[in-house]
Amino acid sequence: MTVHETKLKVDLTEYVEKHEFVFDAVLNEEVSNDEVYHETVEPIVPIIFQRVKATCFAYGQTGSGKTYTMKPLPLKASRDILRLMHHTYRSQGFQLFVSFFEIYGGKLFDLLSDRKKLCMREDGKQQVCIVGLQEYKVSDVETIKDLIEKGNASRSTGTTGANEESSRSHAILQLAIKKSVDGNESKPPRLVGKLSFIDLAGSERGADTTDNDKQTRYVYSLIFVVIFATIGHTSWAI
Numbered sequence: 001m002t003v004h005e006t007k008l009k010v011d012l013t014e015y016v017e018k019h020e021f022v023f024d025a026v027l028n029e030e031v032s033n034d035e036v037y038h039e040t041v042e043p044i045v046p047i048i049f050q051r052v053k054a055t056c057f058a059y060g061q062t063g064s065g066k067t068y069t070m071k072p073l074p075l076k077a078s079r080d081i082l083r084l085m086h087h088t089y090r091s092q093g094f095q096l097f098v099s100f101f102e103i104y105g106g107k108l109f110d111l112l113s114d115r116k117k118l119c120m121r122e123d124g125k126q127q128v129c130i131v132g133l134q135e136y137k138v139s140d141v142e143t144i145k146d147l148i149e150k151g152n153a154s155r156s157t158g159t160t161g162a163n164e165e166s167s168r169s170h171a172i173l174q175l176a177i178k179k180s181v182d183g184n185e186s187k188p189p190r191l192v193g194k195l196s197f198i199d200l201a202g203s204e205r206g207a208d209t210t211d212n213d214k215q216t217r218y219v220y221s222l223i224f225v226v227i228f229a230t231i232g233h234t235s236w237a238i
């Protein structure tokens, strides 16, 4: 897709700037959530076993269907990850961990740990980490489903948006694949790959806790720090 943007030079002559965007797939409003999963997340699942960090996020106006579209994806991905762990990568020491947190009003809260307040810090290797974030080791779909439901129930919602159940927070659910070091279960397992799902609050003004532009801009910059620093660089979007 090419966007032609008309601009003005300093001498006030008009010119057109061309912006080119490449999409792997374009899905219309008729497609089901299953097709969304099939076209977007499903092809990414096997590569997180190959040291890849991938991100799936929805961006758009309040009420455009971000939460509706994002909600089924983590569970479907978990099902496929567990299937790969129990069959293709059987007995290779892979483990799956789930964490779920939200950014609300510029602060981070653990959705699986009674909304415990979290801190973002940079370690000695300039890696940004979220201190205190609880990760749960999981080996069956039912447990993951319960954790996702628990996290969703802890999310901050508000009724100030166009949509009654509008999510006023940005929720980040991570599925981390780890592997035990040299098959030694007593040592902490090492991170192999990660699949992150981000459900952003509506992109219009006032999508956050205050209607203040400066605050909204700050929250968005915080999200992108989280995306690029802790989640990984191999990002893609719906």
Ligand SMILES: Nc1ncnc2c1ncn2[C@@H]1O[C@H](COP(=O)(O)OP(=O)(O)OP(=O)(O)O)[C@@H](O)[C@H]1O
Pocket (backbone or CB within 6 Å): 060, 061, 062, 063, 064, 065, 066, 067, 068, 069, 161, 162, 163, 165, 166, 167, 168, 200, 201, 202, 203
């Ligand atoms: N494809 C769809 N089919 C049927 N209903 C849908 C679809 N997409 C969204 N909806 C419904 O539209 C309403 C708004 O959707 P949703 O909450 O997903 O929007 P949102 O973009 O996440 O909004 P916000 O940014 O305010 O959280 C919900 O009631 C949802 O059930």
